[in-house]
Structure formats: structure tokens, C-alpha cells
Amino acid sequence: MQYFKKTKLIVLMVLIVFSKSVFSQEAGSLTQTIRGSVIDKETQSPLLGANIIILNTDPIQGAKTDNNGSFRIKNIPVGRYSIKVSYVGYKPYIASEIQLTASKEIVLKVQLQENAFVIDAITVKAYKNKTKSINSMATISSRTFSAEETRRYAGGMNDPARMASAFAGVAVGNIQDNSIIIRGNSPKGVLWRLEGVEIPNPSHFAGANVAGGGFTTLFSNHLLANSDFFTGAFPAEYGNALAGVFDINLRNGNNEKREYAFKAGVMGIDFAAEGPFVKDKQASYLINYRYSTFGLIKSLIPSEQIPQYQDLSFKFNFPMNNGGVLSLWGIGGNDKNQEPVTFDSTKWVYGWDRVKYDLTTNMGATGLNYKKIISKSAYMHASIVASTNNFSMDLKRVDDNLVLQDSIFLNNTTNKFTFSTFINKKFSKKHTNRTGVILSNLFYNSQSKGIFQDEYIDFSNAKGNSFIYQAYSQSKYDITQKLLINFGAHSQYFLLNKEYSIEPRVGVKYKINEDNIVSFGYGNHSQLEPLQVYMYQKESIDEAILPNEDLSFSKAHHFILGYDHYLTSNIRIKIEPYYQYLYNIPVVDDGTWSMINYEQEFTFDKTLINSGTGTNIGIDFTLERFLNDNYYYLLTASLFDSKYVGGNGKTYNSRFNKNFVITLLGGKEFIFNKKQDKTNVLSINGRISIMGGHRIIPVDEELSYQQKEIYYNWSSPYQEQNPTDLFIDLTVNYRLNRKKHSSIWTLQVKNITATPSNYAYQYNLKENNIENTNQTIIVPEISYKIEF
Numbered sequence: 038m039q040y041f042k043k044t045k046l047i048v049l050m051v052l053i054v055f056s057k058s059v060f061s062q063e064a065g066s067l068t069q070t071i072r073g074s075v076i077d078k079e080t081q082s083p084l085l086g087a088n089i090i091i092l093n094t095d096p097i098q099g100a101k102t103d104n105n106g107s108f109r110i111k112n113i114p115v116g117r118y119s120i121k122v123s124y125v126g127y128k129p130y131i132a133s134e135i136q137l138t139a140s141k142e143i144v145l146k147v148q149l150q151e152n153a154f155v156i157d158a159i160t161v162k163a164y165k166n167k168t169k170s171i172n173s174m175a176t177i178s179s180r181t182f183s184a185e186e187t188r189r190y191a192g193g194m195n196d197p198a199r200m201a202s203a204f205a206g207v208a209v210g211n212i213q214d215n216s217i218i219i220r221g222n223s224p225k226g227v228l229w230r231l232e233g234v235e236i237p238n239p240s241h242f243a244g245a246n247v248a249g250g251g252f253t254t255l256f257s258n259h260l261l262a263n264s265d266f267f268t269g270a271f272p273a274e275y276g277n278a279l280a281g282v283f284d285i286n287l288r289n290g291n292n293e294k295r296e297y298a299f300k301a302g303v304m305g306i307d308f309a310a311e312g313p314f315v316k317d318k319q320a321s322y323l324i325n326y327r328y329s330t331f332g333l334i335k336s337l338i339p340s341e342q343i344p345q346y347q348d349l350s351f352k353f354n355f356p357m358n359n360g361g362v363l364s365l366w367g368i369g370g371n372d373k374n375q376e377p378v379t380f381d382s383t384k385w386v387y388g389w390d391r392v393k394y395d396l397t398t399n400m401g402a403t404g405l406n407y408k409k410i411i412s413k414s415a416y417m418h419a420s421i422v423a424s425t426n427n428f429s430m431d432l433k434r435v436d437d438n439l440v441l442q443d444s445i446f447l448n449n450t451t452n453k454f455t456f457s458t459f460i461n462k463k464f465s466k467k468h469t470n471r472t473g474v475i476l477s478n479l480f481y482n483s484q485s486k487g488i489f490q491d492e493y494i495d496f497s498n499a500k501g502n503s504f505i506y507q508a509y510s511q512s513k514y515d516i517t518q519k520l521l522i523n524f525g526a527h528s529q530y531f532l533l534n535k536e537y538s539i540e541p542r543v544g545v546k547y548k549i550n551e552d553n554i555v556s557f558g559y560g561n562h563s564q565l566e567p568l569q570v571y572m573y574q575k576e577s578i579d580e581a582i583l584p585n586e587d588l589s590f591s592k593a594h595h596f597i598l599g600y601d602h603y604l605t606s607n608i609r610i611k612i613e614p615y616y617q618y619l620y621n622i623p624v625v626d627d628g629t630w631s632m633i634n635y636e637q638e639f640t641f642d643k644t645l646i647n648s649g650t651g652t653n654i655g656i657d658f659t660l661e662r663f664l665n666d667n668y669y670y671l672l673t674a675s676l677f678d679s680k681y682v683g684g685n686g687k688t689y690n691s692r693f694n695k696n697f698v699i700t701l702l703g704g705k706e707f708i709f710n711k712k713q714d715k716t717n718v719l720s721i722n723g724r725i726s727i728m729g730g731h732r733i734i735p736v737d738e739e740l741s742y743q744q745k746e747i748y749y750n751w752s753s754p755y756q757e758q759n760p761t762d763l764f765i766d767l768t769v770n771y772r773l774n775r776k777k778h779s780s781i782w783t784l785q786v787k788n789i790t791a792t793p794s795n796y797a798y799q800y801n802l803k804e805n806n807i808e809n810t811n812q813t814i815i816v817p818e819i820s821y822k823i824e825f
Contacts, residue, residue: 216250302820
């Protein structure tokens with residue numbers, strides 16, 4: 038469904054003017070503090086005496102960690118810095134190009150990995166950590182990203198999903214939402230984890246257009262810590278996903294001083310606060326609240342559709358006397374959108390002009406995490422999480438007699454309670470193991486009604502609960518100084534239909550030398566389908582049956598080769614050819630319809646069997662220059678072919694077979710007025726993306742003309758392809774650093790060249806013909822933010 042239909046511009050550009058500053062200027066140089074902690078990555082134990090050096094400072098500035106692994110470096114002039122952390126017997130680490138501002142302290146949590154072998158002639162170069170996944174079990178098709186990158190990357194729009202579309206192997210699903218296509222897979226195949234636990238899609242208007250997508254993430258990037266993104270063959274701890282994984286971490290609030298931020302812009306009004314609960318204690322809070330600007334000024338906007346949303350995110354962190362750490366976190370949001378209707382049939386051009394709907398979505402998750410070091414070589418982590426997800430829509434249609442009739446009614450609610458725990462054990466310098474279990478109690482209430490053969494009937498009306506059990510074990514083993522292997526297995530069991538899956542995973546990495554690395558990854562993965570697929574009911578004699586209730590997991594084999602080459606300490610090339618074989622895919626028996634192509638169906642009405650297959654074969658290329666000397670660039674290219682076999686045994690292009698994606702991203706920072714009491718930074722970032730168009734189903738013209746609405750010819754799906762998409766995005770930031778506060782003006786524009794997209798066939802009621810229509814969607818964001 039298109040909740041921003043017809044309009045040329047989905048949002049209006051609203052300029053909110055603030056005074057230059059409401060703070061008095063204080064004399065003195067602009068400096069700030071860098072502090073943090075250094076721990077062993079595998080045991081989480083603090084490292085005493087680790088060296089911290091701020092590179093390229095004269096004289097060199099640095100510190101050593103104390104008994105708690107903590108360090109502090111004061112009076113550092115604002116700017117960008119790379120910080121090298123080293124410790125005897127451990128691999129050095131560089132936190133590169135960290136932006137130090139006048140308004141916020143930098144608080145780092147550095148996790149060092151112990152060397153499994155004594156290093157003699159070989160010099161370990163710390164720059165290898167710049168894109169390395171936080172998860173030490175990851176071998177291939179993974180990278181870490183920061184909150185600052187979601188702001189800086191053009192087209193990112195402060196959203197991890199939109200930012201990730203710049204990475205190799207990733208394509209934009211729809212420009213108006215944040216759905217992504219990973220290596221030819223449906224957006225529904227992406228797993229979202231927050232603080233180590235699976236959560237529902239954390240987006241505003243989640244699923245309103247595409248399952249797996251939404252308008253924007255409902256947690257602010259102000260709360261983000263460095264996080265991981267996977268595009269294939271992910272480690273054994275990740276289950277219930279076929280395409281990729283977002284493993285999102287929330288940072289802790291500042292536990293020493295209180296800091297605030299206020300932001301006003303086109304997308305919303307934000308307020309954030311963080312600090313210690315009690316001064317000189319370690320417990321801290323971090324809170325962010327956002328309300329959509331559209332909701333505040335809706336009376337001033339000359340548009341039929343006004344999306345309204347709000348969200349709240351928080352994390353409270355409580356170090357305990359026994360050495361454990363307790364944290365309470367949560368995210369939540371609700372959304373509303375309405376479409377009015379006119380009863381004047383002379384104004385009807387397309388079918389949507391005679392439709393009225395009310396749409397609401399709600400999503401929330403809150404969790405209690407506990408982490409404790411249980412020995413010198415092990416720690417445990419446990420979580421109790423409650424989540425909820427609701428999608429409601431009441432859609433009515435004006436008939437030929439100008440009477441408003443029921444057309445679609447949805448009210449789908451899923452609540453889940455999850456207990457998750459693991460133990461991470463370092464058996465030796467060479468071998469680390471992580472073993473865990475995930476127990477989820479799922480409560481569902483699925484109601485959907487729609488029109489079938491001119492009758493308004495139930496497509497689902499089910500209420501109940503079930504359990505999902507998952508378990509995994511994975512190990513990392515350094516076989517030699519150059520050869521590393523990660524191996525493990527994931528299993529899951531769905532009590533509703535008593536289906537189970539056991540999935541081996543393995544990754545191998547061989548370091549030819551410090552500048553050249555080859556790797557291999559294999560993973561067997563499985564995923565449940567959207568709940569409404571299982572809940573579809575079909576009328577039988579005297580009763581309604583659920584023909585899809587016993588569907589098994591959809592499954593896939595991922596095979597990936599990788600080659601990394603560092604041209605310099607700041608420039609790398611990465612090449613990854615891959616092959617994915619999808620099997621056990623639900624399809625319509627003796628038909629062409631397959632869940633591989635699933636985007637969204639509100640009134641699901643198909644009986645399926647697990648006999649479909651599919652393949653994704655391709656190669657991803659990355660050329661990346663990391664931010665250094667105030668500029669960076671990222672060039673990615675993906676060539677791929679995605680096919681599927683339907684229930685009739687024939688092979689077709691998949692809906693998401695775009696064939697190619699090329700993205701060029703880059704930016705430059707300019708520093709002005711670098712004086713004692715003020716420093717201004719202008720950042721200009723651009724992005725060009727070119728990709729194959731979406732695959733489409735041809736129209737059944739004869740039936741469409743008879744019924745005066747669009748019907749498709751499913752006998753030859755996805756042979757046709759929309760025109761190639763070319764999108765250009767722009768992000769401009771201007772930061773004014775002043776004593777104890779910073780002001781940031783931002784302009785972000787997605788699709789600045791107004792390239793048309795969202796091609797769709799519609800029946801023109803006035804002209805009585807079939808049209809292939811499109812939308813020109815530009816997403817602009819102008820904002821002002823102050824941090825103090």
C-alpha cells in the first residue's frame with residue numbers, strides 16, 4: 038500500500054529559524070575530554086596498563102588505564118582524532134577519525150583481542166580494525182557502522198537501514214521507505230536485533246508499503262553505539278533470517294556529567310538527555326523523545342495525507358557492587374495516517390480516488406539485561422524482553438452508487454516475551470566459545486477481512502499463543518598465526534506446527550600478509566513467514582481450516598568467498614562472490630506465486646506448500662577510503678542474478694532481480710574560523726546510485742478492461758522490468774562549536790534530481806485505459822540541533 042500516494046513531494050520543506058545562539062560566549066580555548074575503558078574482548082575483564090595515544094598530536098597526548106581499565110585525557114582541542122590503544126600480548130586497535138566537539142565528552146569502550154601467538158617479525162597494523170565486525174565470530178560479509186555515519190552518509194537520513202543501502206550487495210527497495218534488498222532477497226528476510234535480542238521491525242509505519250520496511254527507524258541515532266550489519270553467512274547466534282542482520286547496540290549515557298540535545302526539523306522535534314542519576318555514582322540514563330513535525334503543523338499543510346508519529350527511546354545503566362551490570366532499555370512508537378475520500382465521481386481518476394482508510398501502527402520493545410564476569414576467562418549475559426507489534430487498518434471504498442462499503446479490515450497484534458542467555462568462555466588464547474539459548478512465548482491475535490467473490494469475508498480470525506525455541510553454540514579458533522576458523526550451529530523449533538531446523542555455520546579466514554586476506558563463509562539459515570501466512574483461514578464444510586498452519590521454515594544455503602586488499606592504511610578493496618540456494622520456499626501448488634517475491638499482502642488468501650526453490654548468484658565489489666585528512670569515499674558495485682522455481686516447476690526472475698547496483702558515496706569537511714573560542718566545520722556529502730528497476734508482472738489487459746481495475750497475468754511473472762533508477766542524494770552539515778555547546782545546521786535531500794520511481798499500473802477511470810504511472814518522490818530534511 039502506498040501511504041504517500043499521488044503527491045509529487047511526500048513531505049514539505051519547512052525552515053525552522055532559530056537565533057544564532059542563546060548562550061553567552063566564554064573566553065578560552067575550545068577543549069574537551071576523551072575518556073573510557075579498555076577490556077578483553079572475550080572475557081570482558083578490564084586491562085590494567087593499556088596504552089592510549091591520540092595520533093598526530095604534538096606533543097603526543099595519551100594515558101594509561103587504571104585498575105578498572107579506565108582512562109582519561111583532558112583538555113584536547115576540538116576536532117577529529119584517531120586514537121590508538123595497545124596492550125602487551127594483544128592486537129592493537131585504532132578508533133579512527135572520532136569527532137570531538139565542544140558539547141559532548143567522548144566516552145570509548147575499547148575491546149582488545151588477545152594474540153593467540155607470539156609475534157616476532159610480523160608487525161600487526163591496527164588499521165585493520167576500521168570495518169571489522171564487533172562480533173568476533175564474524176568472518177565474512179559483515180561490517181561495523183557508527184551513529185556518526187548514519188548522519189554523515191548522504192541518503193542515510195539518520196537511519197541505519199537507509200545508510201546500509203550504500204554498502205555492497207544492498208539495493209533500495211522503495212525510495213519512500215527504508216526497506217532494503219540484500220543480494221536479491223526480499224526485505225522481509227532481514228533480522229533486527231537490539232541489545233542482543235530479536236525485535237519486530239523497528240520502523241515507523243512498518244509494513245505499510247513493504248514487509249521489512251517502513252518510513253524511518255523509530256529510535257534516534259542519538260542513542261546508537263557502534264553496531265554490526267551482515268549480508269550473508271552470519272554467525273551461529275543469529276537465527277530466523279534469510280537475507281541479513283542488523284545487530285544494533287545502544288550506548289550508555291554519560292555517567293559523570295549531564296548533557297542535552299534539542300533538534301527541530303522537517304522530520305520531527307527531538308529532545309535528548311543523559312547523565313548520572315546521582316553525581317559521583319556510576320549509574321546513568323539516556324533518553325530521547327521525538328514527535329513528528331507534520332503532527333504539529335498539520336493544519337498548515339495543504340495535503341490530503343498527513344503522517345503523524347512519535348517515539349521514545351531510553352537506556353538506564355546500573356553497575357552493581359558484585360561486578361555485574363544491569364541495564365533497562367526500551368523503544369516504542371506509534372503512527373497514524375488517514376486518507377479522505379470524495380463522493381464526487383467526476384473527480385475520480387484512479388481506483389485510489391474512491392478509497393478512504395485509517396491506518397495505525399504501534400511497536401514497542403523493552404528489556405532488562407544483566408552481564409557479569411563469572412571467572413577470569415568467562416562472562417555471562419542474560420536478557421528478559423517484552424515486545425509488541427500492532428498493525429490496524431480500516432479501508433472502505435465508494436461503490437458506483439456512491440455508498441461507502443467495507444473493503445479491507447485489519448487488526449493484527451503480536452506480543453512476544455523472550456528470555457535469552459549465553460556464556461562466553463575463553464578456553465585459551467586460541468579458542469573462544471559462545472553458547473546460548475533463546476526462549477520466546479508468542480501471543481497473536483490476527484484479524485483480517487476483505488472482499489472475495491463480492492462478499493466481505495474473514496481471511497483470518499485467529500487468537501492464541503505458541504513458543505519458539507532457539508539454541509546455538511559457536512567457537513572461534515586460531516589454528517595458526519595466519520589461519521582462523523569460526524564454526525558452530527543454530528537450531529530452532531516452532532511449537533505451533535512442531536517444525537524444527539538445525540543449521541551449521543562455518544567461516545575461515547587466511548591472512549596471506551598484513552595487506553591481503555582471503556576468507557570463506559558457509560551458512561545454513563531458516564526463517565518463519567509473516568504470521569498472517571500461517572493464520573490464513575479457508576472455509577470448509579461446517580468449519581474454517583488453516584491450510585498453511587503446518588508450513589515449515591523457509592531455508593537457504595549461503596556460500597561466500599572473500600578477498601580483502603589494503604592499498605594503503607586508509608584505502609581497501611574488498612571482493613565477495615557468493616551463491617545462495619533457497620529451498621523449502623512456500624509456493625502455490627502448480628502455480629507461479631512464491632514467498633520469495635513477497636512484499637506485502639494485507640488480505641492473504643493463498644494455500645501454500647514447501648516445494649519452491651530459488652538462487653541468488655552474484656559478486657560484490659568495494660573500494661573504500663576511510664575518513665582521513667577530512668575526506669572519504671566509498672564505491673560499491675554489485676552484479677547479481679536472482680531466480681526462483683514456482684510450484685509449477687518452471688524458473689522465473691524474482692521480483693527483486695535488479696541485476697546490478699552501483700553506488701558512489703563521498704564527502705569532504707572544511708574547517709573554518711579555528712580560534713580559541715570557536716571552531717566551525719562544514720561537511721558536504723554526496724551520493725549517486727544507479728540500479729536496475731524493479732521487476733513487475735504484466736497486466737491481464739482483457740480482464741482489466743472488463744473490470745475497470747488492474748488484474749495481472751500471473752502466467753509469466755517478472756519478465757518485464759521498470760526503467761533503470763538513478764538517484765542522487767545530498768547531505769550538508771554546518772557545525773558551530775562554541776564554549777560548552779555546539780549548534781548543527783543540516784540539509785539532507787534524498788533524490789535531489791527528482792528521478793521518477795514507484796512505477797505501477799493503474800486503470801484510468803476517466804480515459805478508460807491502462808496507464809503505467811510513476812511517482813517523483815523527494816525526501817528533504819532541514820534541521821537545527823543544539824547540543825549542550
